[in-house]
Amino acid sequence: MSATTEPTAAAEPAAAAETAAEGTVKKTPAKLVFAAPRRAKPPRHLADLTTAERREAVAALGEKPFRADQLSRHYFTRLADDPAQMTDLPAGVRDRLAAELLPSLLTPVRELACDGGTTLKTVWKAFDGVLFESVLMRYPDRATMCVSSQAGCGMNCPFCATGQAGLTRNLSTAEIVEQVAAGARTLARGRVPGGPGRVSNIVFMGMGEPLANYKAVIGAVRRITDPAPAGLGISQRSVTVSTVGLVPAIEKLAAEGMSVRLALSLHAPDDELRDELVPINNRWKVGEVLDAAWAYADRSGRRVSIEYALIKDVNDQAWRADLLGRLLRGHLVHVNLIPLNPTPGSKWTASRPQDEREFVRRLEAHGVPVTVRDTRGREIDGACGQLAAATKD
Numbered sequence: 459m460s461a462t463t464e465p466t467a468a469a470e471p472a473a474a475a476e477t478a479a480e481g482t483v484k485k486t487p488a489k490l491v492f493a494a495p496r497r498a499k500p501p502r503h504l505a506d507l508t509t510a511e512r513r514e515a516v517a518a519l520g521e522k523p524f525r526a527d528q529l530s531r532h533y534f535t536r537l538a539d540d541p542a543q544m545t546d547l548p549a550g551v552r553d554r555l556a557a558e559l560l561p562s563l564l565t566p567v568r569e570l571a572c573d574g575g576t577t578l579k580t581v582w583k584a585f586d587g588v589l590f591e592s593v594l595m596r597y598p599d600r601a602t603m604c605v606s607s608q609a610g611c612g613m614n615c616p617f618c619a620t621g622q623a624g625l626t627r628n629l630s631t632a633e634i635v636e637q638v639a640a641g642a643r644t645l646a647r648g649r650v651p652g653g654p655g656r657v658s659n660i661v662f663m664g665m666g667e668p669l670a671n672y673k674a675v676i677g678a679v680r681r682i683t684d685p686a687p688a689g690l691g692i693s694q695r696s697v698t699v700s701t702v703g704l705v706p707a708i709e710k711l712a713a714e715g716m717s718v719r720l721a722l723s724l725h726a727p728d729d730e731l732r733d734e735l736v737p738i739n740n741r742w743k744v745g746e747v748l749d750a751a752w753a754y755a756d757r758s759g760r761r762v763s764i765e766y767a768l769i770k771d772v773n774d775q776a777w778r779a780d781l782l783g784r785l786l787r788g789h790l791v792h793v794n795l796i797p798l799n800p801t802p803g804s805k806w807t808a809s810r811p812q813d814e815r816e817f818v819r820r821l822e823a824h825g826v827p828v829t830v831r832d833t834r835g836r837e838i839d840g841a842c843g844q845l846a847a848a849t850k851d
């Protein structure tokens with residue numbers, strides 16, 4: 459692991475974390491960055507605004523408020539990205555409103571496809587040159603968009619490519635929504651094998667810790683799930699927000715009263731190891747974060763997804779499977795085991811198949827539902843923990 463997160467005024471004091479590699483244990487400082495470095499803000503976009511705010515913005519530009527609804531219909535329902543297609547708006551009005559409310563936010567700088575073209579990773583460049591990524595994955599029965607919530611990440615998990623690059627900045631609501639809209643356009647226009655389709659699921663599992671960019675992420679969830687034409691009209695139940703365990707933010711999310719799924723990246727059932735693998739654990743321990751997760755499950759009625767990257771000889775021992783099983787049994791939960799994706803320069807690797815099978819068997823013996831996640835996108839560095847690897851060159 460290299461702790462490359464730059465100290466900023468917002469940096470939290472380093473917690474002493476231990477990094478296990480090749481059976482050795484080495485002390486390294488793990489810095490957590492909660493507040494993003496100050497940078498210029500992306501231009502305002504229709505998708506940053508609520509319906510009422512859009513009408514106000516249009517009125518402030520000297521136009522009738524109903525024009526805001528027309529713009530929304532083009533952007534969210536018809537997925538238009540060229541103002542010239544918005545022919546129900548007079549040309550002069552259209553150009554002025556588009557310049558003010560539909561600025562171009564994201565430019566694709568690279569697209570990589572694998573799995574026969576059904577997995578598509580896009581590297582985006584924002585207005586300030588910042589790079590981040592999204593991944594579109596089409597399956598026979600659904601199409602999932604994995605979006606980034608931050609450029610980089612301040613949580614410094616040592617096995618994760620994004621964490622090693624540090625946090626550059628928070629994305630705006632519209633920059634997040636635009637990743638989904640771009641995926642929706644790609645599918646609607648039949649650019650993915652299988653014919654024209656729709657995005658059905660959204661996972662906030664790209665670059666960044668979503669709950670560290672709380673306000674923009676909640677705004678994006680609302681825009682994604684608001685019924686058309688106010689938003690993209692995707693069901694809240696089809697949205698998953700992941701976190702490494704920012705307990706106060708999980709509690710705040712529960713209070714929003716939404717039915718999005720919470721995915722908790724646990725990766726270890728004991729504080730000793732989790733302090734190393736997920737440095738935020740130095741702040742909020744396993745017991746606290748699971749309590750917050752169960753409260754979220756109670757409030758939302760949704761099963762919590764426990765994400766657990768299986769790392770050979772680090773967290774894949776049978777006794778840890780039993781400990782995890784004891785912690786989770788009886789709760790509204792599902793475990794996603796993720797075979798660790800190799801990241802450049804990392805000595806850590808995926809568990810042996812027999813250890814993975816034994817881990818699954820022991821969790822099931824405790825009555826805990828478990829699946830092993832597929833490794834979609836691995837060839838293009840689009841799998842979990844690999845995002846950001848490709849943005850460095």
Ligand code: SF4
Nearest residue numbers: 611613614615618621
């Ligand atoms: S695993 Fe998630 S929270 Fe941890 S550094 Fe990577 S992106 Fe950030």
